[in-house]
Amino acid sequence: MSAASTEDVVPITVEFSGGLEMLFSNERKHKLSIAAKDESGLNSNVAFLVRYLCDNLMKDPRKDLFVLDGTVCVVPEHVLSPALTIQRRPGILVLINDADWELEGEDKYEIQKGDNILFVSTLHGG
C-alpha cells in the first residue's frame, strides 16, 4: 500500500447499542475505513458516515429504523448534495468519542482518524 492510499481513508470504530446492532448484522462493534473526502472533495463528516453506513454496512432494508428520512439512503451518490442534512431518527443518540454529537457540531463534525462513533437507541423498558 502506498502512503497516498492510506491517507485517502480514515480508520474509525463505529458502534451500535440499545438494539440498533440488530440492523447491522447483530454486531455491536465495527472497525471501518471510510474515504477521507466525500463526493465533493470535502472532508468526510458524520452525515457522510451515516450515508456510508446505510449504503454499505446496513444489510437490513428497514432504513427508517436508523435514519429519519429513508430516501436519503437510496439517492445515487452523485445526486446527493453534501449539504443535505441527515437527521438521526428520533430516539437515537449519536455520540462522538463519548460525547453527544450536539456538543461536536452534529452531522457537520469532520471525522478524524481513530474516532469512535456510537449510535444508541433509547430504551424504554423498566
Add this chain to the structure above:
Amino acid sequence: MTSRDAQIVSLRNQIASCEVQLQRLRDQLLEAENDRDISSRDTSGQISLGLGEIAPESLPAEASEGSSHQQNGDKVVKLWPLDKHEYRRYGRQLIMPEIGLTGQLRLKSSSVLVVGAGGLGCPAAAYLAGAGVGMIGLIDGDTVEESNLHRQILHSTERVAMPKVDSAIASLRSLNPTVKYIPYHTRLTAEIALDIFEKYDVILDCTDTPASRYLISDACVLSQKPLVSASALRTDGQLMVLNNPPLPPGHAQGGPCYRCVFPKPPPAASVVSCGDGGILGPVVGTMGVLQALETIKIIAKGIQRYSDFDSTYLQKGLPSGNSVPDPHRLSEPPSLLLFSAFSNPPFRSIRLRTRKAKCSACSAQTTVTREALKSGSLDYVQFCGAVSPVDALAATERVSVEEYSRIRDGSIPAEDTKTMPTEHILVDVREKVQFELCNLDGSMNIPYSIVARSSSSESGKPSSQAPSEDDWVAQLRTLANDKPIYVVCRLGNDSQLAVRKMKEMGLDSGGTRWIGDIRNGLRAWMKRIDPDFPEY
C-alpha cells in the same frame, strides 16, 4: 376451571386480602406508637430538636442506657441529632465522609417519589428505604404477576395479584419500618402529576413507556425537582440525572430535561417492551440500584435550589462575590451512563448537552405550562403515537385456532387443498430462542427478524447480494408449492406482517397458493386448544 384451580385462586385472594389487612394494622401500630412517644415527650419536657420522627423500636430501657442521654431527674434529655437506633442502623454509611451526619440528616428529612414499582422501582426503593430516606412515595396501578418476580425483588410468590404498591410497601416496611411510605394506587396522569410531585424532593422515573417519560420530565421541570431516570431492555440499561440543578424554565444553569436530550419521541413501532424483547433481572436491577445511588448522592450533597444561585451568577453565568455556590455542591455535568452487560467494558459514560435554548419544556420559550399539564390538554400518549393493533390481512387470509386445530386433525381440509387434508406447511415466525422453548409439531421456524430483513425488491436485483437471507424464500418455494402455508407467532401480529411479506416475495405463486395466518397466535392456541402448551 377445575375445582383445584378455583381453590388456588380463592387462597391467593384470601392471602392478598390478609396481607392488606396486616399492613393496615402495622400502619396503625406505627402511628399509635409515634403518638404515644410524642405525647410522652411533651409531658416529660424533653427537648425536641425537630429532627425527625421517633423510631418505634426505641425502647425505654434503651433510652436510659449509655452516655448519649443525660439524666435529668427521672427524665432523659436527648442530646444527639439522630435517634440511638439510627446510629446503629446507618452506622456503616454514617462513617463515610460522603454521607456523615449531615448527609444522614438530609436523607432523613428528604422525600423521594418512585414512579413505577417494577424492575427499576423495586431495587431503587429498597436501597432508598435502607439508607433512611424519610418519606418514600410509590406510584403504580398494576398488580403483581408471576412473570414480574425474576426482577421485581420487592414482590413475592404469595403476593401475586396484589397491587404492586402494597406488595412493595409490605417488603419495604419489613426492611425499614421507620420510613414513611405513601402509596398511590394509580397510573401517573398529567392531571395529578404536579400535585403529587410537589410533595417530594427528588423524583425517580422507573416507568416503561415513552409517554410516561415525557410526562414525568415535564412535571419535574414545572415543579422544579431533580429527576433520576433509568431504563432497561434485554441486556442493556441507560441512566440519566436530569433537571439538576432544578432551576425554573429559562435558566441556562439548570440541568437539561428529557426533552433537551430527546426532543421528539421515537416512532411507536420502534419501541420494544420488556414483555416483547425480554429483560435480564440483574440488568434492570443494576439500573434501579444506580438510580438509588444517584438519588442518595443528590440528597446527601444537598439539593441545589434557585436561592443558591445569585441573580448575577444566573444572568452572566459567572460566579460573583460571596454568593458563589459551594463547589462541593455543584451538580455534576450532565451525562448518560450506558450499561451493556455483555460488552467489554460494560459501563460507559457519555457527556450530554446542557439545557437546549429552544427546549419546549425547560427554556424561556416553554410551551409546557402548569395549566396545560393540569388541564390534560397535553396528550402524551398521542404525542408518542399509539401502536395500533396490526390489521394487515383480510378475513379470508386468517384462520382461528379452532379452525386450524381441525385442519391439523384432518376433520376439515386445509385451504384450497383437494388432496390430503393435513398437508400444509406451518411456519412459526417467532425468534429461534422462543421457538426452541415450545412449538407445534411439524412447524418450521423462520424468525420474523429474518423475514423483515429480506428486501422485497430483491427479485429484481441479482440475488448474489445477500444469498443467505434468501434461503428461507428458496426453501418455501421448493417445498411443494401448492401446499398452503399457515403462519403463526406468539400473539398474531408478526404473523400477519410475515404473510404480507411472503406474498410480496411472490411465494403465493401469483395467488394460486393460499398463505394466511393463525389469529391470535400460540397464546390463543394455549388458551383455547391445548392448555398444556407453555405460556411465557
